[in-house]
Amino acid sequence: MEEILRLFPELIRKHVQAKIGKRWEALQEIRFRLNKPIELVFDHQTEWLTEIKPSQKDGLHVLNQISQFSLYRLEDELREGYVTIEGGHRVGLAGKVNTINGSVKAIQHIAFMNIRIAKEKIGAATTILPYLHGENYANTLIVGAPQTGKTTIIRDLTRLIASGWRNVPAKKVAVIDERSEIGASLKGIPQHNLGFRADVMDACPKAEGMMMMIRSMSPDVLVVDEIGSKQDVQALMEAIHAGVVVICTIHGQTLSELKKRPSLHVLFHHHVFERIVVLNKQKTPGQVNAIYDQHEHNIFSKKYMGVTPY
Structure with missing residues (x-):
């Protein structure tokens, strides 16, 4: 986790490293707030570094590390409220917002940061994989609130589909990785294992990327993280009409909640x-609550849990 630790000034880095110890696999977030204790969010508990409170100078150090000393080059990311760093980790940012004509131009005077730890968990998708394949892969939507493992699941699904499993041959998979979280690409090359037949369009807007990949890479399966806008939905419909299987994620709590969103109608x-x-x-x-078919019947059964697809 050197790509995380390098963000902090030396003293804070030592305290963070000592507190986490060997528990990096269980760590979900590091919340960094100026003049307040650092918060460490693990899978099952939250802990605090009460002995140290980051100063404004410490905050500037972290921002310089994130931006490589050029916040200007991150103007688009700052407008969205987060920056993806090496390793696919996402740093959420909050502070005073600068607006023009009612629209967010950037975040200034950043005083709050949330470092969300990206985790490559090989085998995370094996529980749900048997439900997604019959004669072919099913168009699939993965629903979850923040920190439920949506990206972890879709990353492992990509790996399995692009490599093949049991007697199912590998498929050509096109990944639209707008925030560089699925593949954690560095100079275009994924740092996570996405399988043998996966092609990645990194840091590209989802709607545009889907159409580009369909035209240029002739995928069997299209993978995209966190859909939601009307443009995303339109691109998904075009992909499906072109005969491409779509697997995507979306923020949400329940199926009934999603059905109320106008853009998803x-x-x-x-x-x-x-x-x-x-x-x-x-x-x-990464734990599954339910799996619905196209008629909204819950077909999830615990008898499949732990079944390996290899």
């Missing part, structure tokens, strides 16, 4: 998703 009206996987926020990230 067309997807549910046409029963686009043959499988809808709902993750459980109350358990360890």
Whole structure:
């Protein structure tokens, strides 16, 4: 986790490293607030570094490390409120917002940061994989609140589909990785294992990237993280009409909640998703609460839990 530790000034780095110890696998977030104790969020508990409170100088140090001493080059990311760093880790930012004509231009005077730890968990998707494949892969929506493991699951699904499992041959998979979280690409090369037949469009807006990959890479399966806008939905519909299987994630708590969103109406009206996987926020990230078919029947059974696809 050197890419995380290098962000901090030396004294804070030593305290953080000592507090975490050998528990990096259980760490979900490091919350860094000026003049307040540092918060460490683990899978099952939250702990605090009360002996040290970051100063404004410490905050500037972290921002310089994140931006490589050029906040200007991160103007688009600052407008979105987060920056993805090496390793696929995402740093959320908050502070005073600068607006123009009512729209956010950037975040200034950043005083709050949330470092979300990206984790590559090989085998994380093996529980749900048997539900997603019949004669072919099913168009699939993975639903979950923050920290439920959506990206971890979709990353491992990509690896399995692009490498093949049991007697199922590998498929060509196109990954639209807008925030560089799925593949954690460095200069275009994924640092996470996405399988033999995966092609990645890194740091590209989802809607544009989907169309580009369909035209240029002829994928069997299209993977995209965190859909939601009307443009995303339109691109998904075009991909499906082109005969490409779509697997994507979305922020949400329940299926009924998603069906109330106007931008998603067309997807549910046409029963686009043959499988809808709902993750459980109350358990360890990646745990499944329900799997619905296109008729919204819950087909999830614990008898498949732990089944290996290899």
